[in-house]
Amino acid sequence: MRYAMAVDTRKCVGCSDCVVACQTENKVPIGFCRDWVVEVMDGTYPQLEMEIRSERCNHCENAPCVRCCPTGASHFVEGGIVMVEHSQCIGCGACIASCPYDARYPHPDGYVDKCTFCEHRIKNGLTPACTAVCPTKCLYFGDLDDPNSDVSVVLKKRKYKTLIPEAGTSPQLYFLI
Template sequence: MTVDTRLCVACKACVLACKAENAVPDGFCRDWLVEETRGEFPDLHAQNRSERCNHCSEPPCVDACPTGASHVAGGGAVLVTHDKCTGCKACIAACPYDARYVHPQGWVDKCTFCLHRARRGEKPACVSVCPTFCLEFGDLADPDSDVSRRLRERRYKVLHPETGCGPNVYFLE
């Protein structure tokens, strides 16, 4: 997934669309907005980021999971199988992005990249709703995909590359 921080206006449509699509319980969110401001008046620089699970290539949450509930699903998305989750929270402590939380029903919940939509050929709810077109989702290995194209054309960063987890959400600058 790519997030074009130049377009994002931090409106939070992505957060609410995700909550509605995924019936995320009150008080929790699977994606969120971070607004960063650097500098001193009037020399300021701002960056808005729609953040979520990075679906890392080396997911420490999956490594930490004792039951196999946290797993890498087909295509590389990191998912939690509710039936296997004991709610031990090892994955929560293992995630450097704090992208997970305990669902009130006991299992650990997080962004699924809306894989249930992807299976129907739809984009994730956050991507579909975004009024600024700042989110894009697709196959990073396909050089013709929109995400690959955006990464070729733009300067980008990932969050905390020093964790070595290989995060897969890219922030275009």
């Protein structure tokens, strides 16, 4: 099993619903977020292009955050999801520094927090909160080992890219272009 997410940049309108749905679902304190939206502009008026991306932890196969964690708090679980065991995290911040995607933040309660692909929801057959709420249905989640999963199907159909592939982390967040 290999969980992954695809983000359709052609449909995303950057509304940030993924952000607020994640914040309420996961009780992320106000002022912090586990996912965010990026807008990239190119060109000169009126020859313009824009890409909008909903971003979050890439749940890398080769995750520097897991490697550098001194206590083992950062770890993998089933499906390759990178998790943080709050009780084992000492808040040293090594993982924050190591992440090429800046996906982690220091939770005010003293540990480091980040996207979990809503592991508590997917265990119960639901999709992550961001995916479930997205009004444009631009987020596709599922198991790459299952050829019929939403994410497998859309990655077969469409061209995609990953972010900072040169970091060699083998990210599992795919951007449809």
